[in-house]
């Protein structure tokens with residue numbers, strides 16, 4: 001599904017240059033559940049942004065279903081993000097001006113879905129994440145766990161093929177984080193590809209594949225053995 | 232658009248209603264003043280051009296030195312003494328100046344009519360020209376007056392019984408004594424009858440050509456003005472035969488009458504019985520010839536009458552000074568108002584910029600959710616557009632009374648919608664350009680950069 005060939009990311013700050021990613025080669029197949037781990041500043045978020053076409057690369061090739069997408073026009077990239085990717089962030093990133101329902105409806109408006117259909121689909125999604133009673137609440141009136149569930153509902157609004165979650169439980173107490181993990185795992189069971197950044201080794205071991213980054217270099221890429229999960 | 236991303240903008244707009252309202256007010260004031268400033272300048276230019284293109288500003292006026300001071304008052308008889316008297320014969324000066332296209336005399340005049348009221352007044356106070364008299368003259372004056380009175384009664388009776396003679400109810404009319412080239416110089420043509428010609432000037436009967444409003448005034452209610460042609464009007468001292476009615480010109484001419492200048496033809500038609508001093512007018516077709524013409528005419532009149540006895544004035548020079556001053560004032564007002572608009576626009580741009588910068592994180596999230604650069608541009612420019620459009624609307628409301636006030640202060644008539652409309656359009660465009668700049672900058676923000684910002 002995704003193939004990164006020799007991807008590098010260089011932040012040129014004039015005096016200093018930051019090599020956030022160095023020669024990253026990575027293949028992610030449909031249906032995978034990948035955990036990305038590594039110390040702070042190692043380049044995990046940078047990699048997620050590049051995977052989500054939110055950032056440009058300094059070198060290398062990004063193939064999505066064998067298409068080189070770095071050269072696509074902005075409008076086409078936006079369409080891919082909208083139709084095929086779902087983003088979940090550590091800090092939820094809901095729009096504070098919009099209700100839970102409207103937050104979930106928003107991505108569908110870029111897909112040209114009618115108001116009526118957006119609304120009924122958003123209601124369904126919010127019911128699925130257990131927030132039927134919070135539809136008209138603004139994000140400021142919801143707990144962190146509730147906000148993150150709205151964010152998950154939003155990321156699912158266009159039936160994405162790939163979920164990119166950057167420390168989705170980082171701002172949540174462990175029981176609420178567990179809820180989120182369960183949701184992501186359920187999604188993966190349904191065939192959605194999940195790529196998740198985490199600092200939590202226990203969460204990393206629950207994934208099917210574990211990738212470690214250090215100083216912008218991929219230095220470990222391992223299949224998680226089932227027994228580890230069971231034990 | 233009932234789109235959720237626009238809802239974000241709408242709610243932020245409403246949350247900052249005071250700031251938004253002030254922005255709209257700033258746009259309105261800027262657009263209002265700039266639009267009326269532009270309207271004023273355009274209007275001043277048009278007015279000046281129209282004014283200077285009229286015949287009156289393509290001519291030179293020759294008067295005697297004594298008359299020069301009150302050019303527009305009716306010319307009265309001068310003592311014959313040593314004074315120089317200009318006559319229609321002096322129009323021949325034009326023959327040696329090839330640049331002159333028309334040369335004519337036009338003297339302001341009044342026509343007093345003879346009617347019952349007039350006679351009664353005359354019998355009481357001695358009629359026109361009456362008044363204080365030396366006591367030893369009174370007797371002979373009295374006799375003369377009685378004779379004249381009888382005469383007048385007689386003509387009035389005669390006139391009243393003749394359907395071909397009009398006895399106007401009005402007391403007097405304003406008009407000009409002219410020579411025929413006046414009509415050509417001012418592009419006047421008749422709709423009924425004809426104009427008088429050079430030969431009519433020497434005719435013993437008196438002709439009159441009427442402006443269209445004057446004709447309406449003299450014709451009986453319900454009758455067509457064309458029926459006036461050929462009829463006579465009874466004036467205080469003679470009959471005038473109506474030979475023509477002018478086309479409507481929309482100018483002062485419509486309210487006037489024109490009679491042939493008779494002062495110097497020796498038939499004694501002037502009621503004061505003596506030659507009167509004339510203003511001579513020489514028209515050129517190209518105003519730039521005025522100076523050269525003035526020089527040639529000066530030579531001719533100096534040779535004929537000697538230096539310092541006459542004045543050649545150029546109304547255009549005076550008018551141009553006035554026009555240039557007005558244009559200068561309008562330009563200054565426009566400059567100041569556009570400067571105000573510019574400052575307002577820069578401020579609006581700046582405030583919108585900081586507004587959108589506070590939304591940097593929004594841009595990142597929106598892009599992650601599928602917004603293209605164009606979508607972001609549309610989103611933010613919609614706010615800028617709403618502010619400028621509302622401001623422009625309010626500005627239009629301000630511009631009309633403001634433009635009218637300035638125009639009437641400058642002595643212009645009411646400005647046209649078109650000029651104010653143009654002003655509103657141009658100035659709102661300027662503001663719009665400024666207010667949309669931040670949207671462009673915002674749409675270019677890299678999504679990853681925007682995601683990393685705290686707000």
Ligand SMILES: Nc1ncnc2c1ncn2[C@@H]1O[C@H](COP(=O)(O)OP(=O)(O)OP(=O)(O)O)[C@@H](O)[C@H]1O
Pocket residue numbers: 011013018019020038039040041042043044045046047680683
């Ligand atoms: N816009 C930028 N300009 C310069 N350097 C940057 C920029 N963004 C990120 N970096 C640097 O790139 C490196 C990788 O950053 P990144 O955010 O990917 O780290 P991370 O692995 O996600 O860390 P964390 O676990 O703390 O989130 C860091 O050293 C960071 O300082």
Ligand SMILES: [Mg+2]
Pocket residue numbers: 044045046166
């Ligand atoms: Mg990170």
